[in-house]
Amino acid sequence: MQFADRPEHFLRMVEDAVVGVVQTDADGRMVYVNPQWCAMLGYGADELLGRSVFEVTDPPYVAITRESVEQLRRGAASVVLSKRYRRRDGSLIHARSSASAIRDANGVMAGLTAFVVDVSDRVEALERAEAAEERLNQALQIGQMIAWEWNLVSGAVVSSTDPVEFWGIPVERVEDFIALVHPEDRPAVEQAAMSAFTGVAPYDLEYRVRGPDGNLRWIQTRGRIEPGPDGRPWRVLGIAIDVTGAKRAELTARLLAEAGQVLGASLDYETTLSSLAVVLVPRLADWYAIDLLTPAGELERIALHHPDPAKIEIGTRMHAQYPPRQDVPNGVWNALRTGEPSWVPQLSDELLQRSTHNREQFEMLRALGLRSYICVPLRARGVAIGVLTLVFAESGRHYERADLDLAMEVGNRAAVAVDNARLYHALQAADRRKDEFLAMLAHELRNPLAPINMAAELLKAVVGNNPQAREASEIIARQASHMTELVDDLLDVSRVTRGLVQLQQQPVDLKSVATAAVEQVRSLVQARRHELRTSLSAEPLIVRGDRARLIQVIVNLLNNAAKYTPPGGELELLVDAQQAHVRIQVSDSGVGIEPGLLQEIFELFTQAARTPDRSQGGLGIGLALVRSIVRLHGGEVTADSEGTGKGATFCVLLPRMDHAGPALPTLPTQTDAASSYKRVLVVDDNADAATMVAEVLRLHGHAVDVAGSGAGALGLVDDSRRYDAFVLDIGLPDMTGYELVRRLRALDVTAGARFFALTGYGQQQDRLAALSAGFDEHLVKPVDPERLVRLLAV
Numbered sequence: 001m002q003f004a005d006r007p008e009h010f011l012r013m014v015e016d017a018v019v020g021v022v023q024t025d026a027d028g029r030m031v032y033v034n035p036q037w038c039a040m041l042g043y044g045a046d047e048l049l050g051r052s053v054f055e056v057t058d059p060p061y062v063a064i065t066r067e068s069v070e071q072l073r074r075g076a077a078s079v080v081l082s083k084r085y086r087r088r089d090g091s092l093i094h095a096r097s098s099a100s101a102i103r104d105a106n107g108v109m110a111g112l113t114a115f116v117v118d119v120s121d122r123v124e125a126l127e128r129a130e131a132a133e134e135r136l137n138q139a140l141q142i143g144q145m146i147a148w149e150w151n152l153v154s155g156a157v158v159s160s161t162d163p164v165e166f167w168g169i170p171v172e173r174v175e176d177f178i179a180l181v182h183p184e185d186r187p188a189v190e191q192a193a194m195s196a197f198t199g200v201a202p203y204d205l206e207y208r209v210r211g212p213d214g215n216l217r218w219i220q221t222r223g224r225i226e227p228g229p230d231g232r233p234w235r236v237l238g239i240a241i242d243v244t245g246a247k248r249a250e251l252t253a254r255l256l257a258e259a260g261q262v263l264g265a266s267l268d269y270e271t272t273l274s275s276l277a278v279v280l281v282p283r284l285a286d287w288y289a290i291d292l293l294t295p296a297g298e299l300e301r302i303a304l305h306h307p308d309p310a311k312i313e314i315g316t317r318m319h320a321q322y323p324p325r326q327d328v329p330n331g332v333w334n335a336l337r338t339g340e341p342s343w344v345p346q347l348s349d350e351l352l353q354r355s356t357h358n359r360e361q362f363e364m365l366r367a368l369g370l371r372s373y374i375c376v377p378l379r380a381r382g383v384a385i386g387v388l389t390l391v392f393a394e395s396g397r398h399y400e401r402a403d404l405d406l407a408m409e410v411g412n413r414a415a416v417a418v419d420n421a422r423l424y425h426a427l428q429a430a431d432r433r434k435d436e437f438l439a440m441l442a443h444e445l446r447n448p449l450a451p452i453n454m455a456a457e458l459l460k461a462v463v464g465n466n467p468q469a470r471e472a473s474e475i476i477a478r479q480a481s482h483m484t485e486l487v488d489d490l491l492d493v494s495r496v497t498r499g500l501v502q503l504q505q506q507p508v509d510l511k512s513v514a515t516a517a518v519e520q521v522r523s524l525v526q527a528r529r530h531e532l533r534t535s536l537s538a539e540p541l542i543v544r545g546d547r548a549r550l551i552q553v554i555v556n557l558l559n560n561a562a563k564y565t566p567p568g569g570e571l572e573l574l575v576d577a578q579q580a581h582v583r584i585q586v587s588d589s590g591v592g593i594e595p596g597l598l599q600e601i602f603e604l605f606t607q608a609a610r611t612p613d614r615s616q617g618g619l620g621i622g623l624a625l626v627r628s629i630v631r632l633h634g635g636e637v638t639a640d641s642e643g644t645g646k647g648a649t650f651c652v653l654l655p656r657m658d659h660a661g662p663a664l665p666t667l668p669t670q671t672d673a674a675s676s677y678k679r680v681l682v683v684d685d686n687a688d689a690a691t692m693v694a695e696v697l698r699l700h701g702h703a704v705d706v707a708g709s710g711a712g713a714l715g716l717v718d719d720s721r722r723y724d725a726f727v728l729d730i731g732l733p734d735m736t737g738y739e740l741v742r743r744l745r746a747l748d749v750t751a752g753a754r755f756f757a758l759t760g761y762g763q764q765q766d767r768l769a770a771l772s773a774g775f776d777e778h779l780v781k782p783v784d785p786e787r788l789v790r791l792l793a794v
Contacts (some may be wrong), residue, residue, distance in 0.1 A: 020095075020116035023102070026109055028052045028069065040095070040118055042088035053114075058084035058092055072101040073109045082119070094123035137161055144242035150174060150223075151235050166240070168211035182208035182216065196225055197233050206243065214371070214396040218247035252406050255283060259410055263417035267424050270302055272417060276410075277305030284406065285390035287315070287370075291324075291332060292378070292386035292418065299324065299332065302386075311368065322361045331355060332375055332387040339384055341376040341411075343404045372398040376411040380419035388414060451688035452476060452782065503546040503632055507657055510541040510550065510582050514575045517554035524559060529568045532558075537576040542657040545633045553629050556622040557586040557650050564648070565590030577656065581635075584652040593641035593648050601639050602627040623650075630654070678702045678792050679722065683713040683740065684729040684758070689781070693727060693758070696785045702792065710735035714743060722749050725792055730759040730770070738773035745774050756791065758783060 014021050020037030024030050033048045041048070041056055048056075057065050061083040068079040078100040084092045099114040137160065146167075147160035155174050157163075163171040171177050181189050185207040196203035203223035208216050223238025258279045266272050277288045290303040301319055306312050326333040330342040330351065344351065347370050356362040371392045378386040388411040392398060455476070514536060525532050543550075554573070561571050565588045574585040593601060602623050623639075630637045635654040641647065680697055684690035685708050694704040705721075707713040710732045717723065726744060730737035737757055744750050754777075757770040762780035770778040777791055 020118070021113070022048075022053065022116065023111060023113050024053050025111045028054055031111065037116060040087075040093060040116065041085060047088075056085050058086050060084070068099065069112065072099065072112055075107075076101070085116075093118055094120040144245075145239055147237075147239050149235055149237055152233050153228075153235075166242070167209070168213070180209040180211070182210055184208075196223065196236075203236065203238065206247075210396070214398050215400060216397065217242060217244045219243065248402055251283070252402075255279060255406070256409060256413070259413060263413055267421045269418045269421040272421075273414060274303040274305070276414065277303060280390065280410065281305055281307065282395060284403065284410075285374075286393040286395050287389070287391035289315075289389040290378075290386065290414070291389070293336065293384070299387075314364070314368070318361065318364055322357045325355065325357065328355045330373070330375070332389060335375045335377040335387050336384045339377050339379060341374065341404060341408055343399060343401075344373040345398050345400070347371055347373055369393045371396065374399050374404055374407045376404075376408050378411050378415035378418065380415045385415060385418060448688075451686070451692040455692050503549060505544050505546055507542050508545050508547045508550060510543055510575050510584065510654070511536045513547060513550045514554055514573060514584070517551045517558060518573065520551070520555050521558040521562065524562050525571065528562055528565070530562055530565060530571050531569075532571045532573065535572070535574045535576070539577060541575060541577060541582045543582050543633070543654045544657055545654065549629045550633070553626050553652065554584060554586070556626050557584075557652075560622055560650075561586050561588035561590065561648070564588065578653065580656055581653040582656045584654070585649060587647065587649045589647045592644045592646045593639060594644055595641075598639055598641065602637065626650075626652075678724040680704045680725045680727060680792065681707065681713060681716060681723045682727045683707045683710070683732065683737075684727075685709060685731070685733050686729070689729075693788075697789070697792070700789050709733055710737075710740040710743075713740060717744065717747060717749055719749055723753055725754045725756065726750075727756045727758050727788075728775075730757060730761060730766075737775075738769065741774045754792075754794075756788070 015034055017034055017036055020040045021032075021034040022030055022037050023032040029050055029052050030048050031050075033045050035045075038045050038048060043056075054062055054065065064081060065083060068081050071079050078098060080096070080098045082094070082096050085095055086092055095116050096119050097114050097116045099112050101109045102111040102113060104110045144166075146163065148171075149158045151157075157171055157174055157177060159166070159171065163169075167177075167180060169176065169180070171180075178186065178189070188205060189207050192201070192203060192205040195201040203221070203225070206218060206220045209219055210216055220241045220243045221238060222241075223236045225233050226235050226237060228234030259276060262275045262279055263272050265275070273290045276290075281288050286306065288303070288305040289301065291299045292302050294300050301316075304312055304315050304319070306315065324332045328334065330344055334340075335342055349366065352365050352370070353362055356365060373392075374390045376388050377384040378388060388407065390399075390403075390407055514534065518532065518534060522532075558571065558573065565571065570589040572585075572587045574583070574587075576583055627637050630652055633654055635652060637650065637652045640649045640651070680694075680702050682690050682693050682697075682704055683706075684693070687708060690706045690708065694706050697704045705716055705723075707716055711734050713726075713728075726741070728737045728740055732740065737759065741755050741757075744753075744755070755775045757775040757778045758781060759766065759770075759778075760781045767778040779788065779791075
């Protein structure tokens with residue numbers, strides 16, 4: 001029935017309704033609209049009447065609207081649907097429409113009546129809520145988080161998203177969650193829950209879970225207890241955050257720091273590589289192995305580690321019996337050849353079979369329960385020098401990409417440590433060979449110098465008043481002395497610059513040191529006709545140092561000044577106090593130093609420009625010795641020059657001792673060179689050297705016999721010939737001088753005799769070896785004849 005045919009009061013009720021009311025004919029054209037319907041669509045009644053209801057329906061909803069009309073036409077009493085209408089201004093409204101059919105006397109649908117409610121506010125609010133929930137879920141997913149609710153009464157757990165995506169398994173009850181927690185962390189998780197229930201502490205903790213894939217993840221959980229109506233804990237609302245990435249970064253940094261500390265602790269790389277296992281097992285592996293390439297191209301097992309010593313023994317035996325095959329795609333040899341790591345997340349039986357030599361080895365490996373495997377090459381300076389192998393077994397874990405990256409970093413650091421250690425040991429070996437060469441070179445040079453020096457001394461004593469012969473002997477002695485200084489400096493700089501010299505430190509007055517140094521260089525200064533002025537402070541200038549080495553510093557500086565100053569030049573030595581230091585300053589009027597050379601002048605083998613005749617002489621090591629000795633005393637040395645031809649000034653500053661410091665030791669007085677008659681046996685296989693030593697000693701009134709071998713010397717010693725002193729060479733043809741001195745001292749006839757080692761070997765260890773063998777003095781060729789005479793007189 002049309003509304004127009006209804007009573008007036010019914011029509012007024014429809015007109016005043018708060019919902020939209022519309023009637024259509026059988027084709028859907030509107031024949032009645034109430035004011036609310038017009039207001040909802042923004043049209044006037046005259047604009048809507050006669051128009052099809054499909055014209056104001058949002059196109060996506062036309063089809064469902066037609067289907068609803070067809071349901072009414074087929075006999076449905078009413079239909080309800082949610083749809084959108086398009087308003088006059090083009091905007092859309094969400095509506096819920098309930099329609100029923102108007103039928104004629106034959107039951108045929110003649111039209112329909114629809115009651116429409118505007119639900120736009122509710123729909124938009126619901127859409128906003130759904131959008132907010134979607135954003136929250138996305139944020140939780142991006143942040144690797146999940147929100148959960150734990151019903152303490154039923155034990156049920158409800159999650160914000162699919163728990164399988166987060167946990168790896170369905171978590172519907174608290175028992176499901178507890179099963180995931182690492183066994184070592186379960187007590188802490190249970191204790192945290194109890195503390196939260198009793199109000200002792202908030203529910204906030206970190207723990208590990210193991211997923212179905214066997215890998216461990218770190219979870220941080222925070223929750224809040226909510227009470228029920230009775231005030232007792234009813235449920236827990238919380239959030240779980242996957243902090244594996246952050247935790248892995250933290251643990252990685254800590255592991256690498258510990259690995260670096262272990263690898264840097266010693267240059268014994270075999271020990272450090274074995275110690276590295278303590279850092280990596282069990283955090284990064286159940287099995288750990290290091291193999292290094294030998295010079296022959298073979299693999300040498302350096303370290304194998306597992307928490308169970310019995311399994312280490314099994315692994316060691318198996319490695320010896322079945323060395324790694326070279327044709328395995330994922331094996332250690334492949335990593336060495338390609339320089340690329342091998343990463344096997346899941347070790348299969350098929351892969352194990354391809355890697356083994358036979359069925360027996362396969363069963364042995366299978367029994368060990370190997371699950372996952374990483375092999376990284378150890379590369380140093382672009383060359384593979386070994387491999388690091390890590391294996392997961394009984395822990396059930398599997399290696400991930402992040403584990404491979406960490407293993408590669410550890411491998412890189414291990415390779416650098418091995419390479420540095422090998423380089424250090426190679427340098428040490430080269431250094432030892434250099435020392436041995438220098439010692440041998442010095443010995444071979446000193447052997448011919450010894451007879452030359454002795455012959456010159458002998459000539460001076462026998463030439464009488466022949467001025468030419470005396471001058472020739474002085475030249476020979478001077479040049480031999482110069483050669484000796486060069487040899488000594490060459491050996492000395494090697495020991496000093498490497499810190500092998502131990503200073504005999506005591507309070508020393510630098511004024512007496514300077515005086516002694518001047519005496520040593522006086523002959524050179526006079527020979528070059530220089531004027532040497534000295535200025536020594538009147539007050540005590542006490543330093544703590546090695547007197548002999550400090551004299552060497554001043555002598556080297558004065559020698560340097562004398563050599564690089566043209567004949568007839570001026571030299572000056574100044575020693576004074578500079579607040580907390582004592583200053584030693586040597587100046588000259590010589591050739592000067594180019595500005596570019598000032599920074600290098602103290603480097604080994606550095607020299608100023610020479611004239612073609614090399615008149616200055618030297619090897620360029622004197623100033624390097626000066627700097628090394630001064631620094632050993634805690635001081636510093638500098639050089640200054642205004643340029644070429646303007647002279648140079650060298651300044652040494654040494655820490656000054658308190659004036660009231662310990663008293664200086666009294667230096668022993670030298671015994672008069674005059675000596676009483678001695679019977680001496682000289683033993684040297686160098687006949688010239690032995691003859692010259694003997695002639696010099698005879699010249700001073702001693703009776704001297706000569707032997708060319710140890711056996712010859714022993715044959716001369718008997719009750720009829722008792723010797724007061726023995727001068728022995730160390731390098732004899734039939735026995736060493738050390739053996740000879742021991743055999744001679746064992747004879748009764750040598751009681752009270754003194755023994756002097758006269759040798760070309762002059763390093764500290766040579767001196768100690770001589771004294772330990774039984775020598776009283778260790779003399780280095782060529783010895784100063786006057787010193788030998790003085791020693792015999794003691």
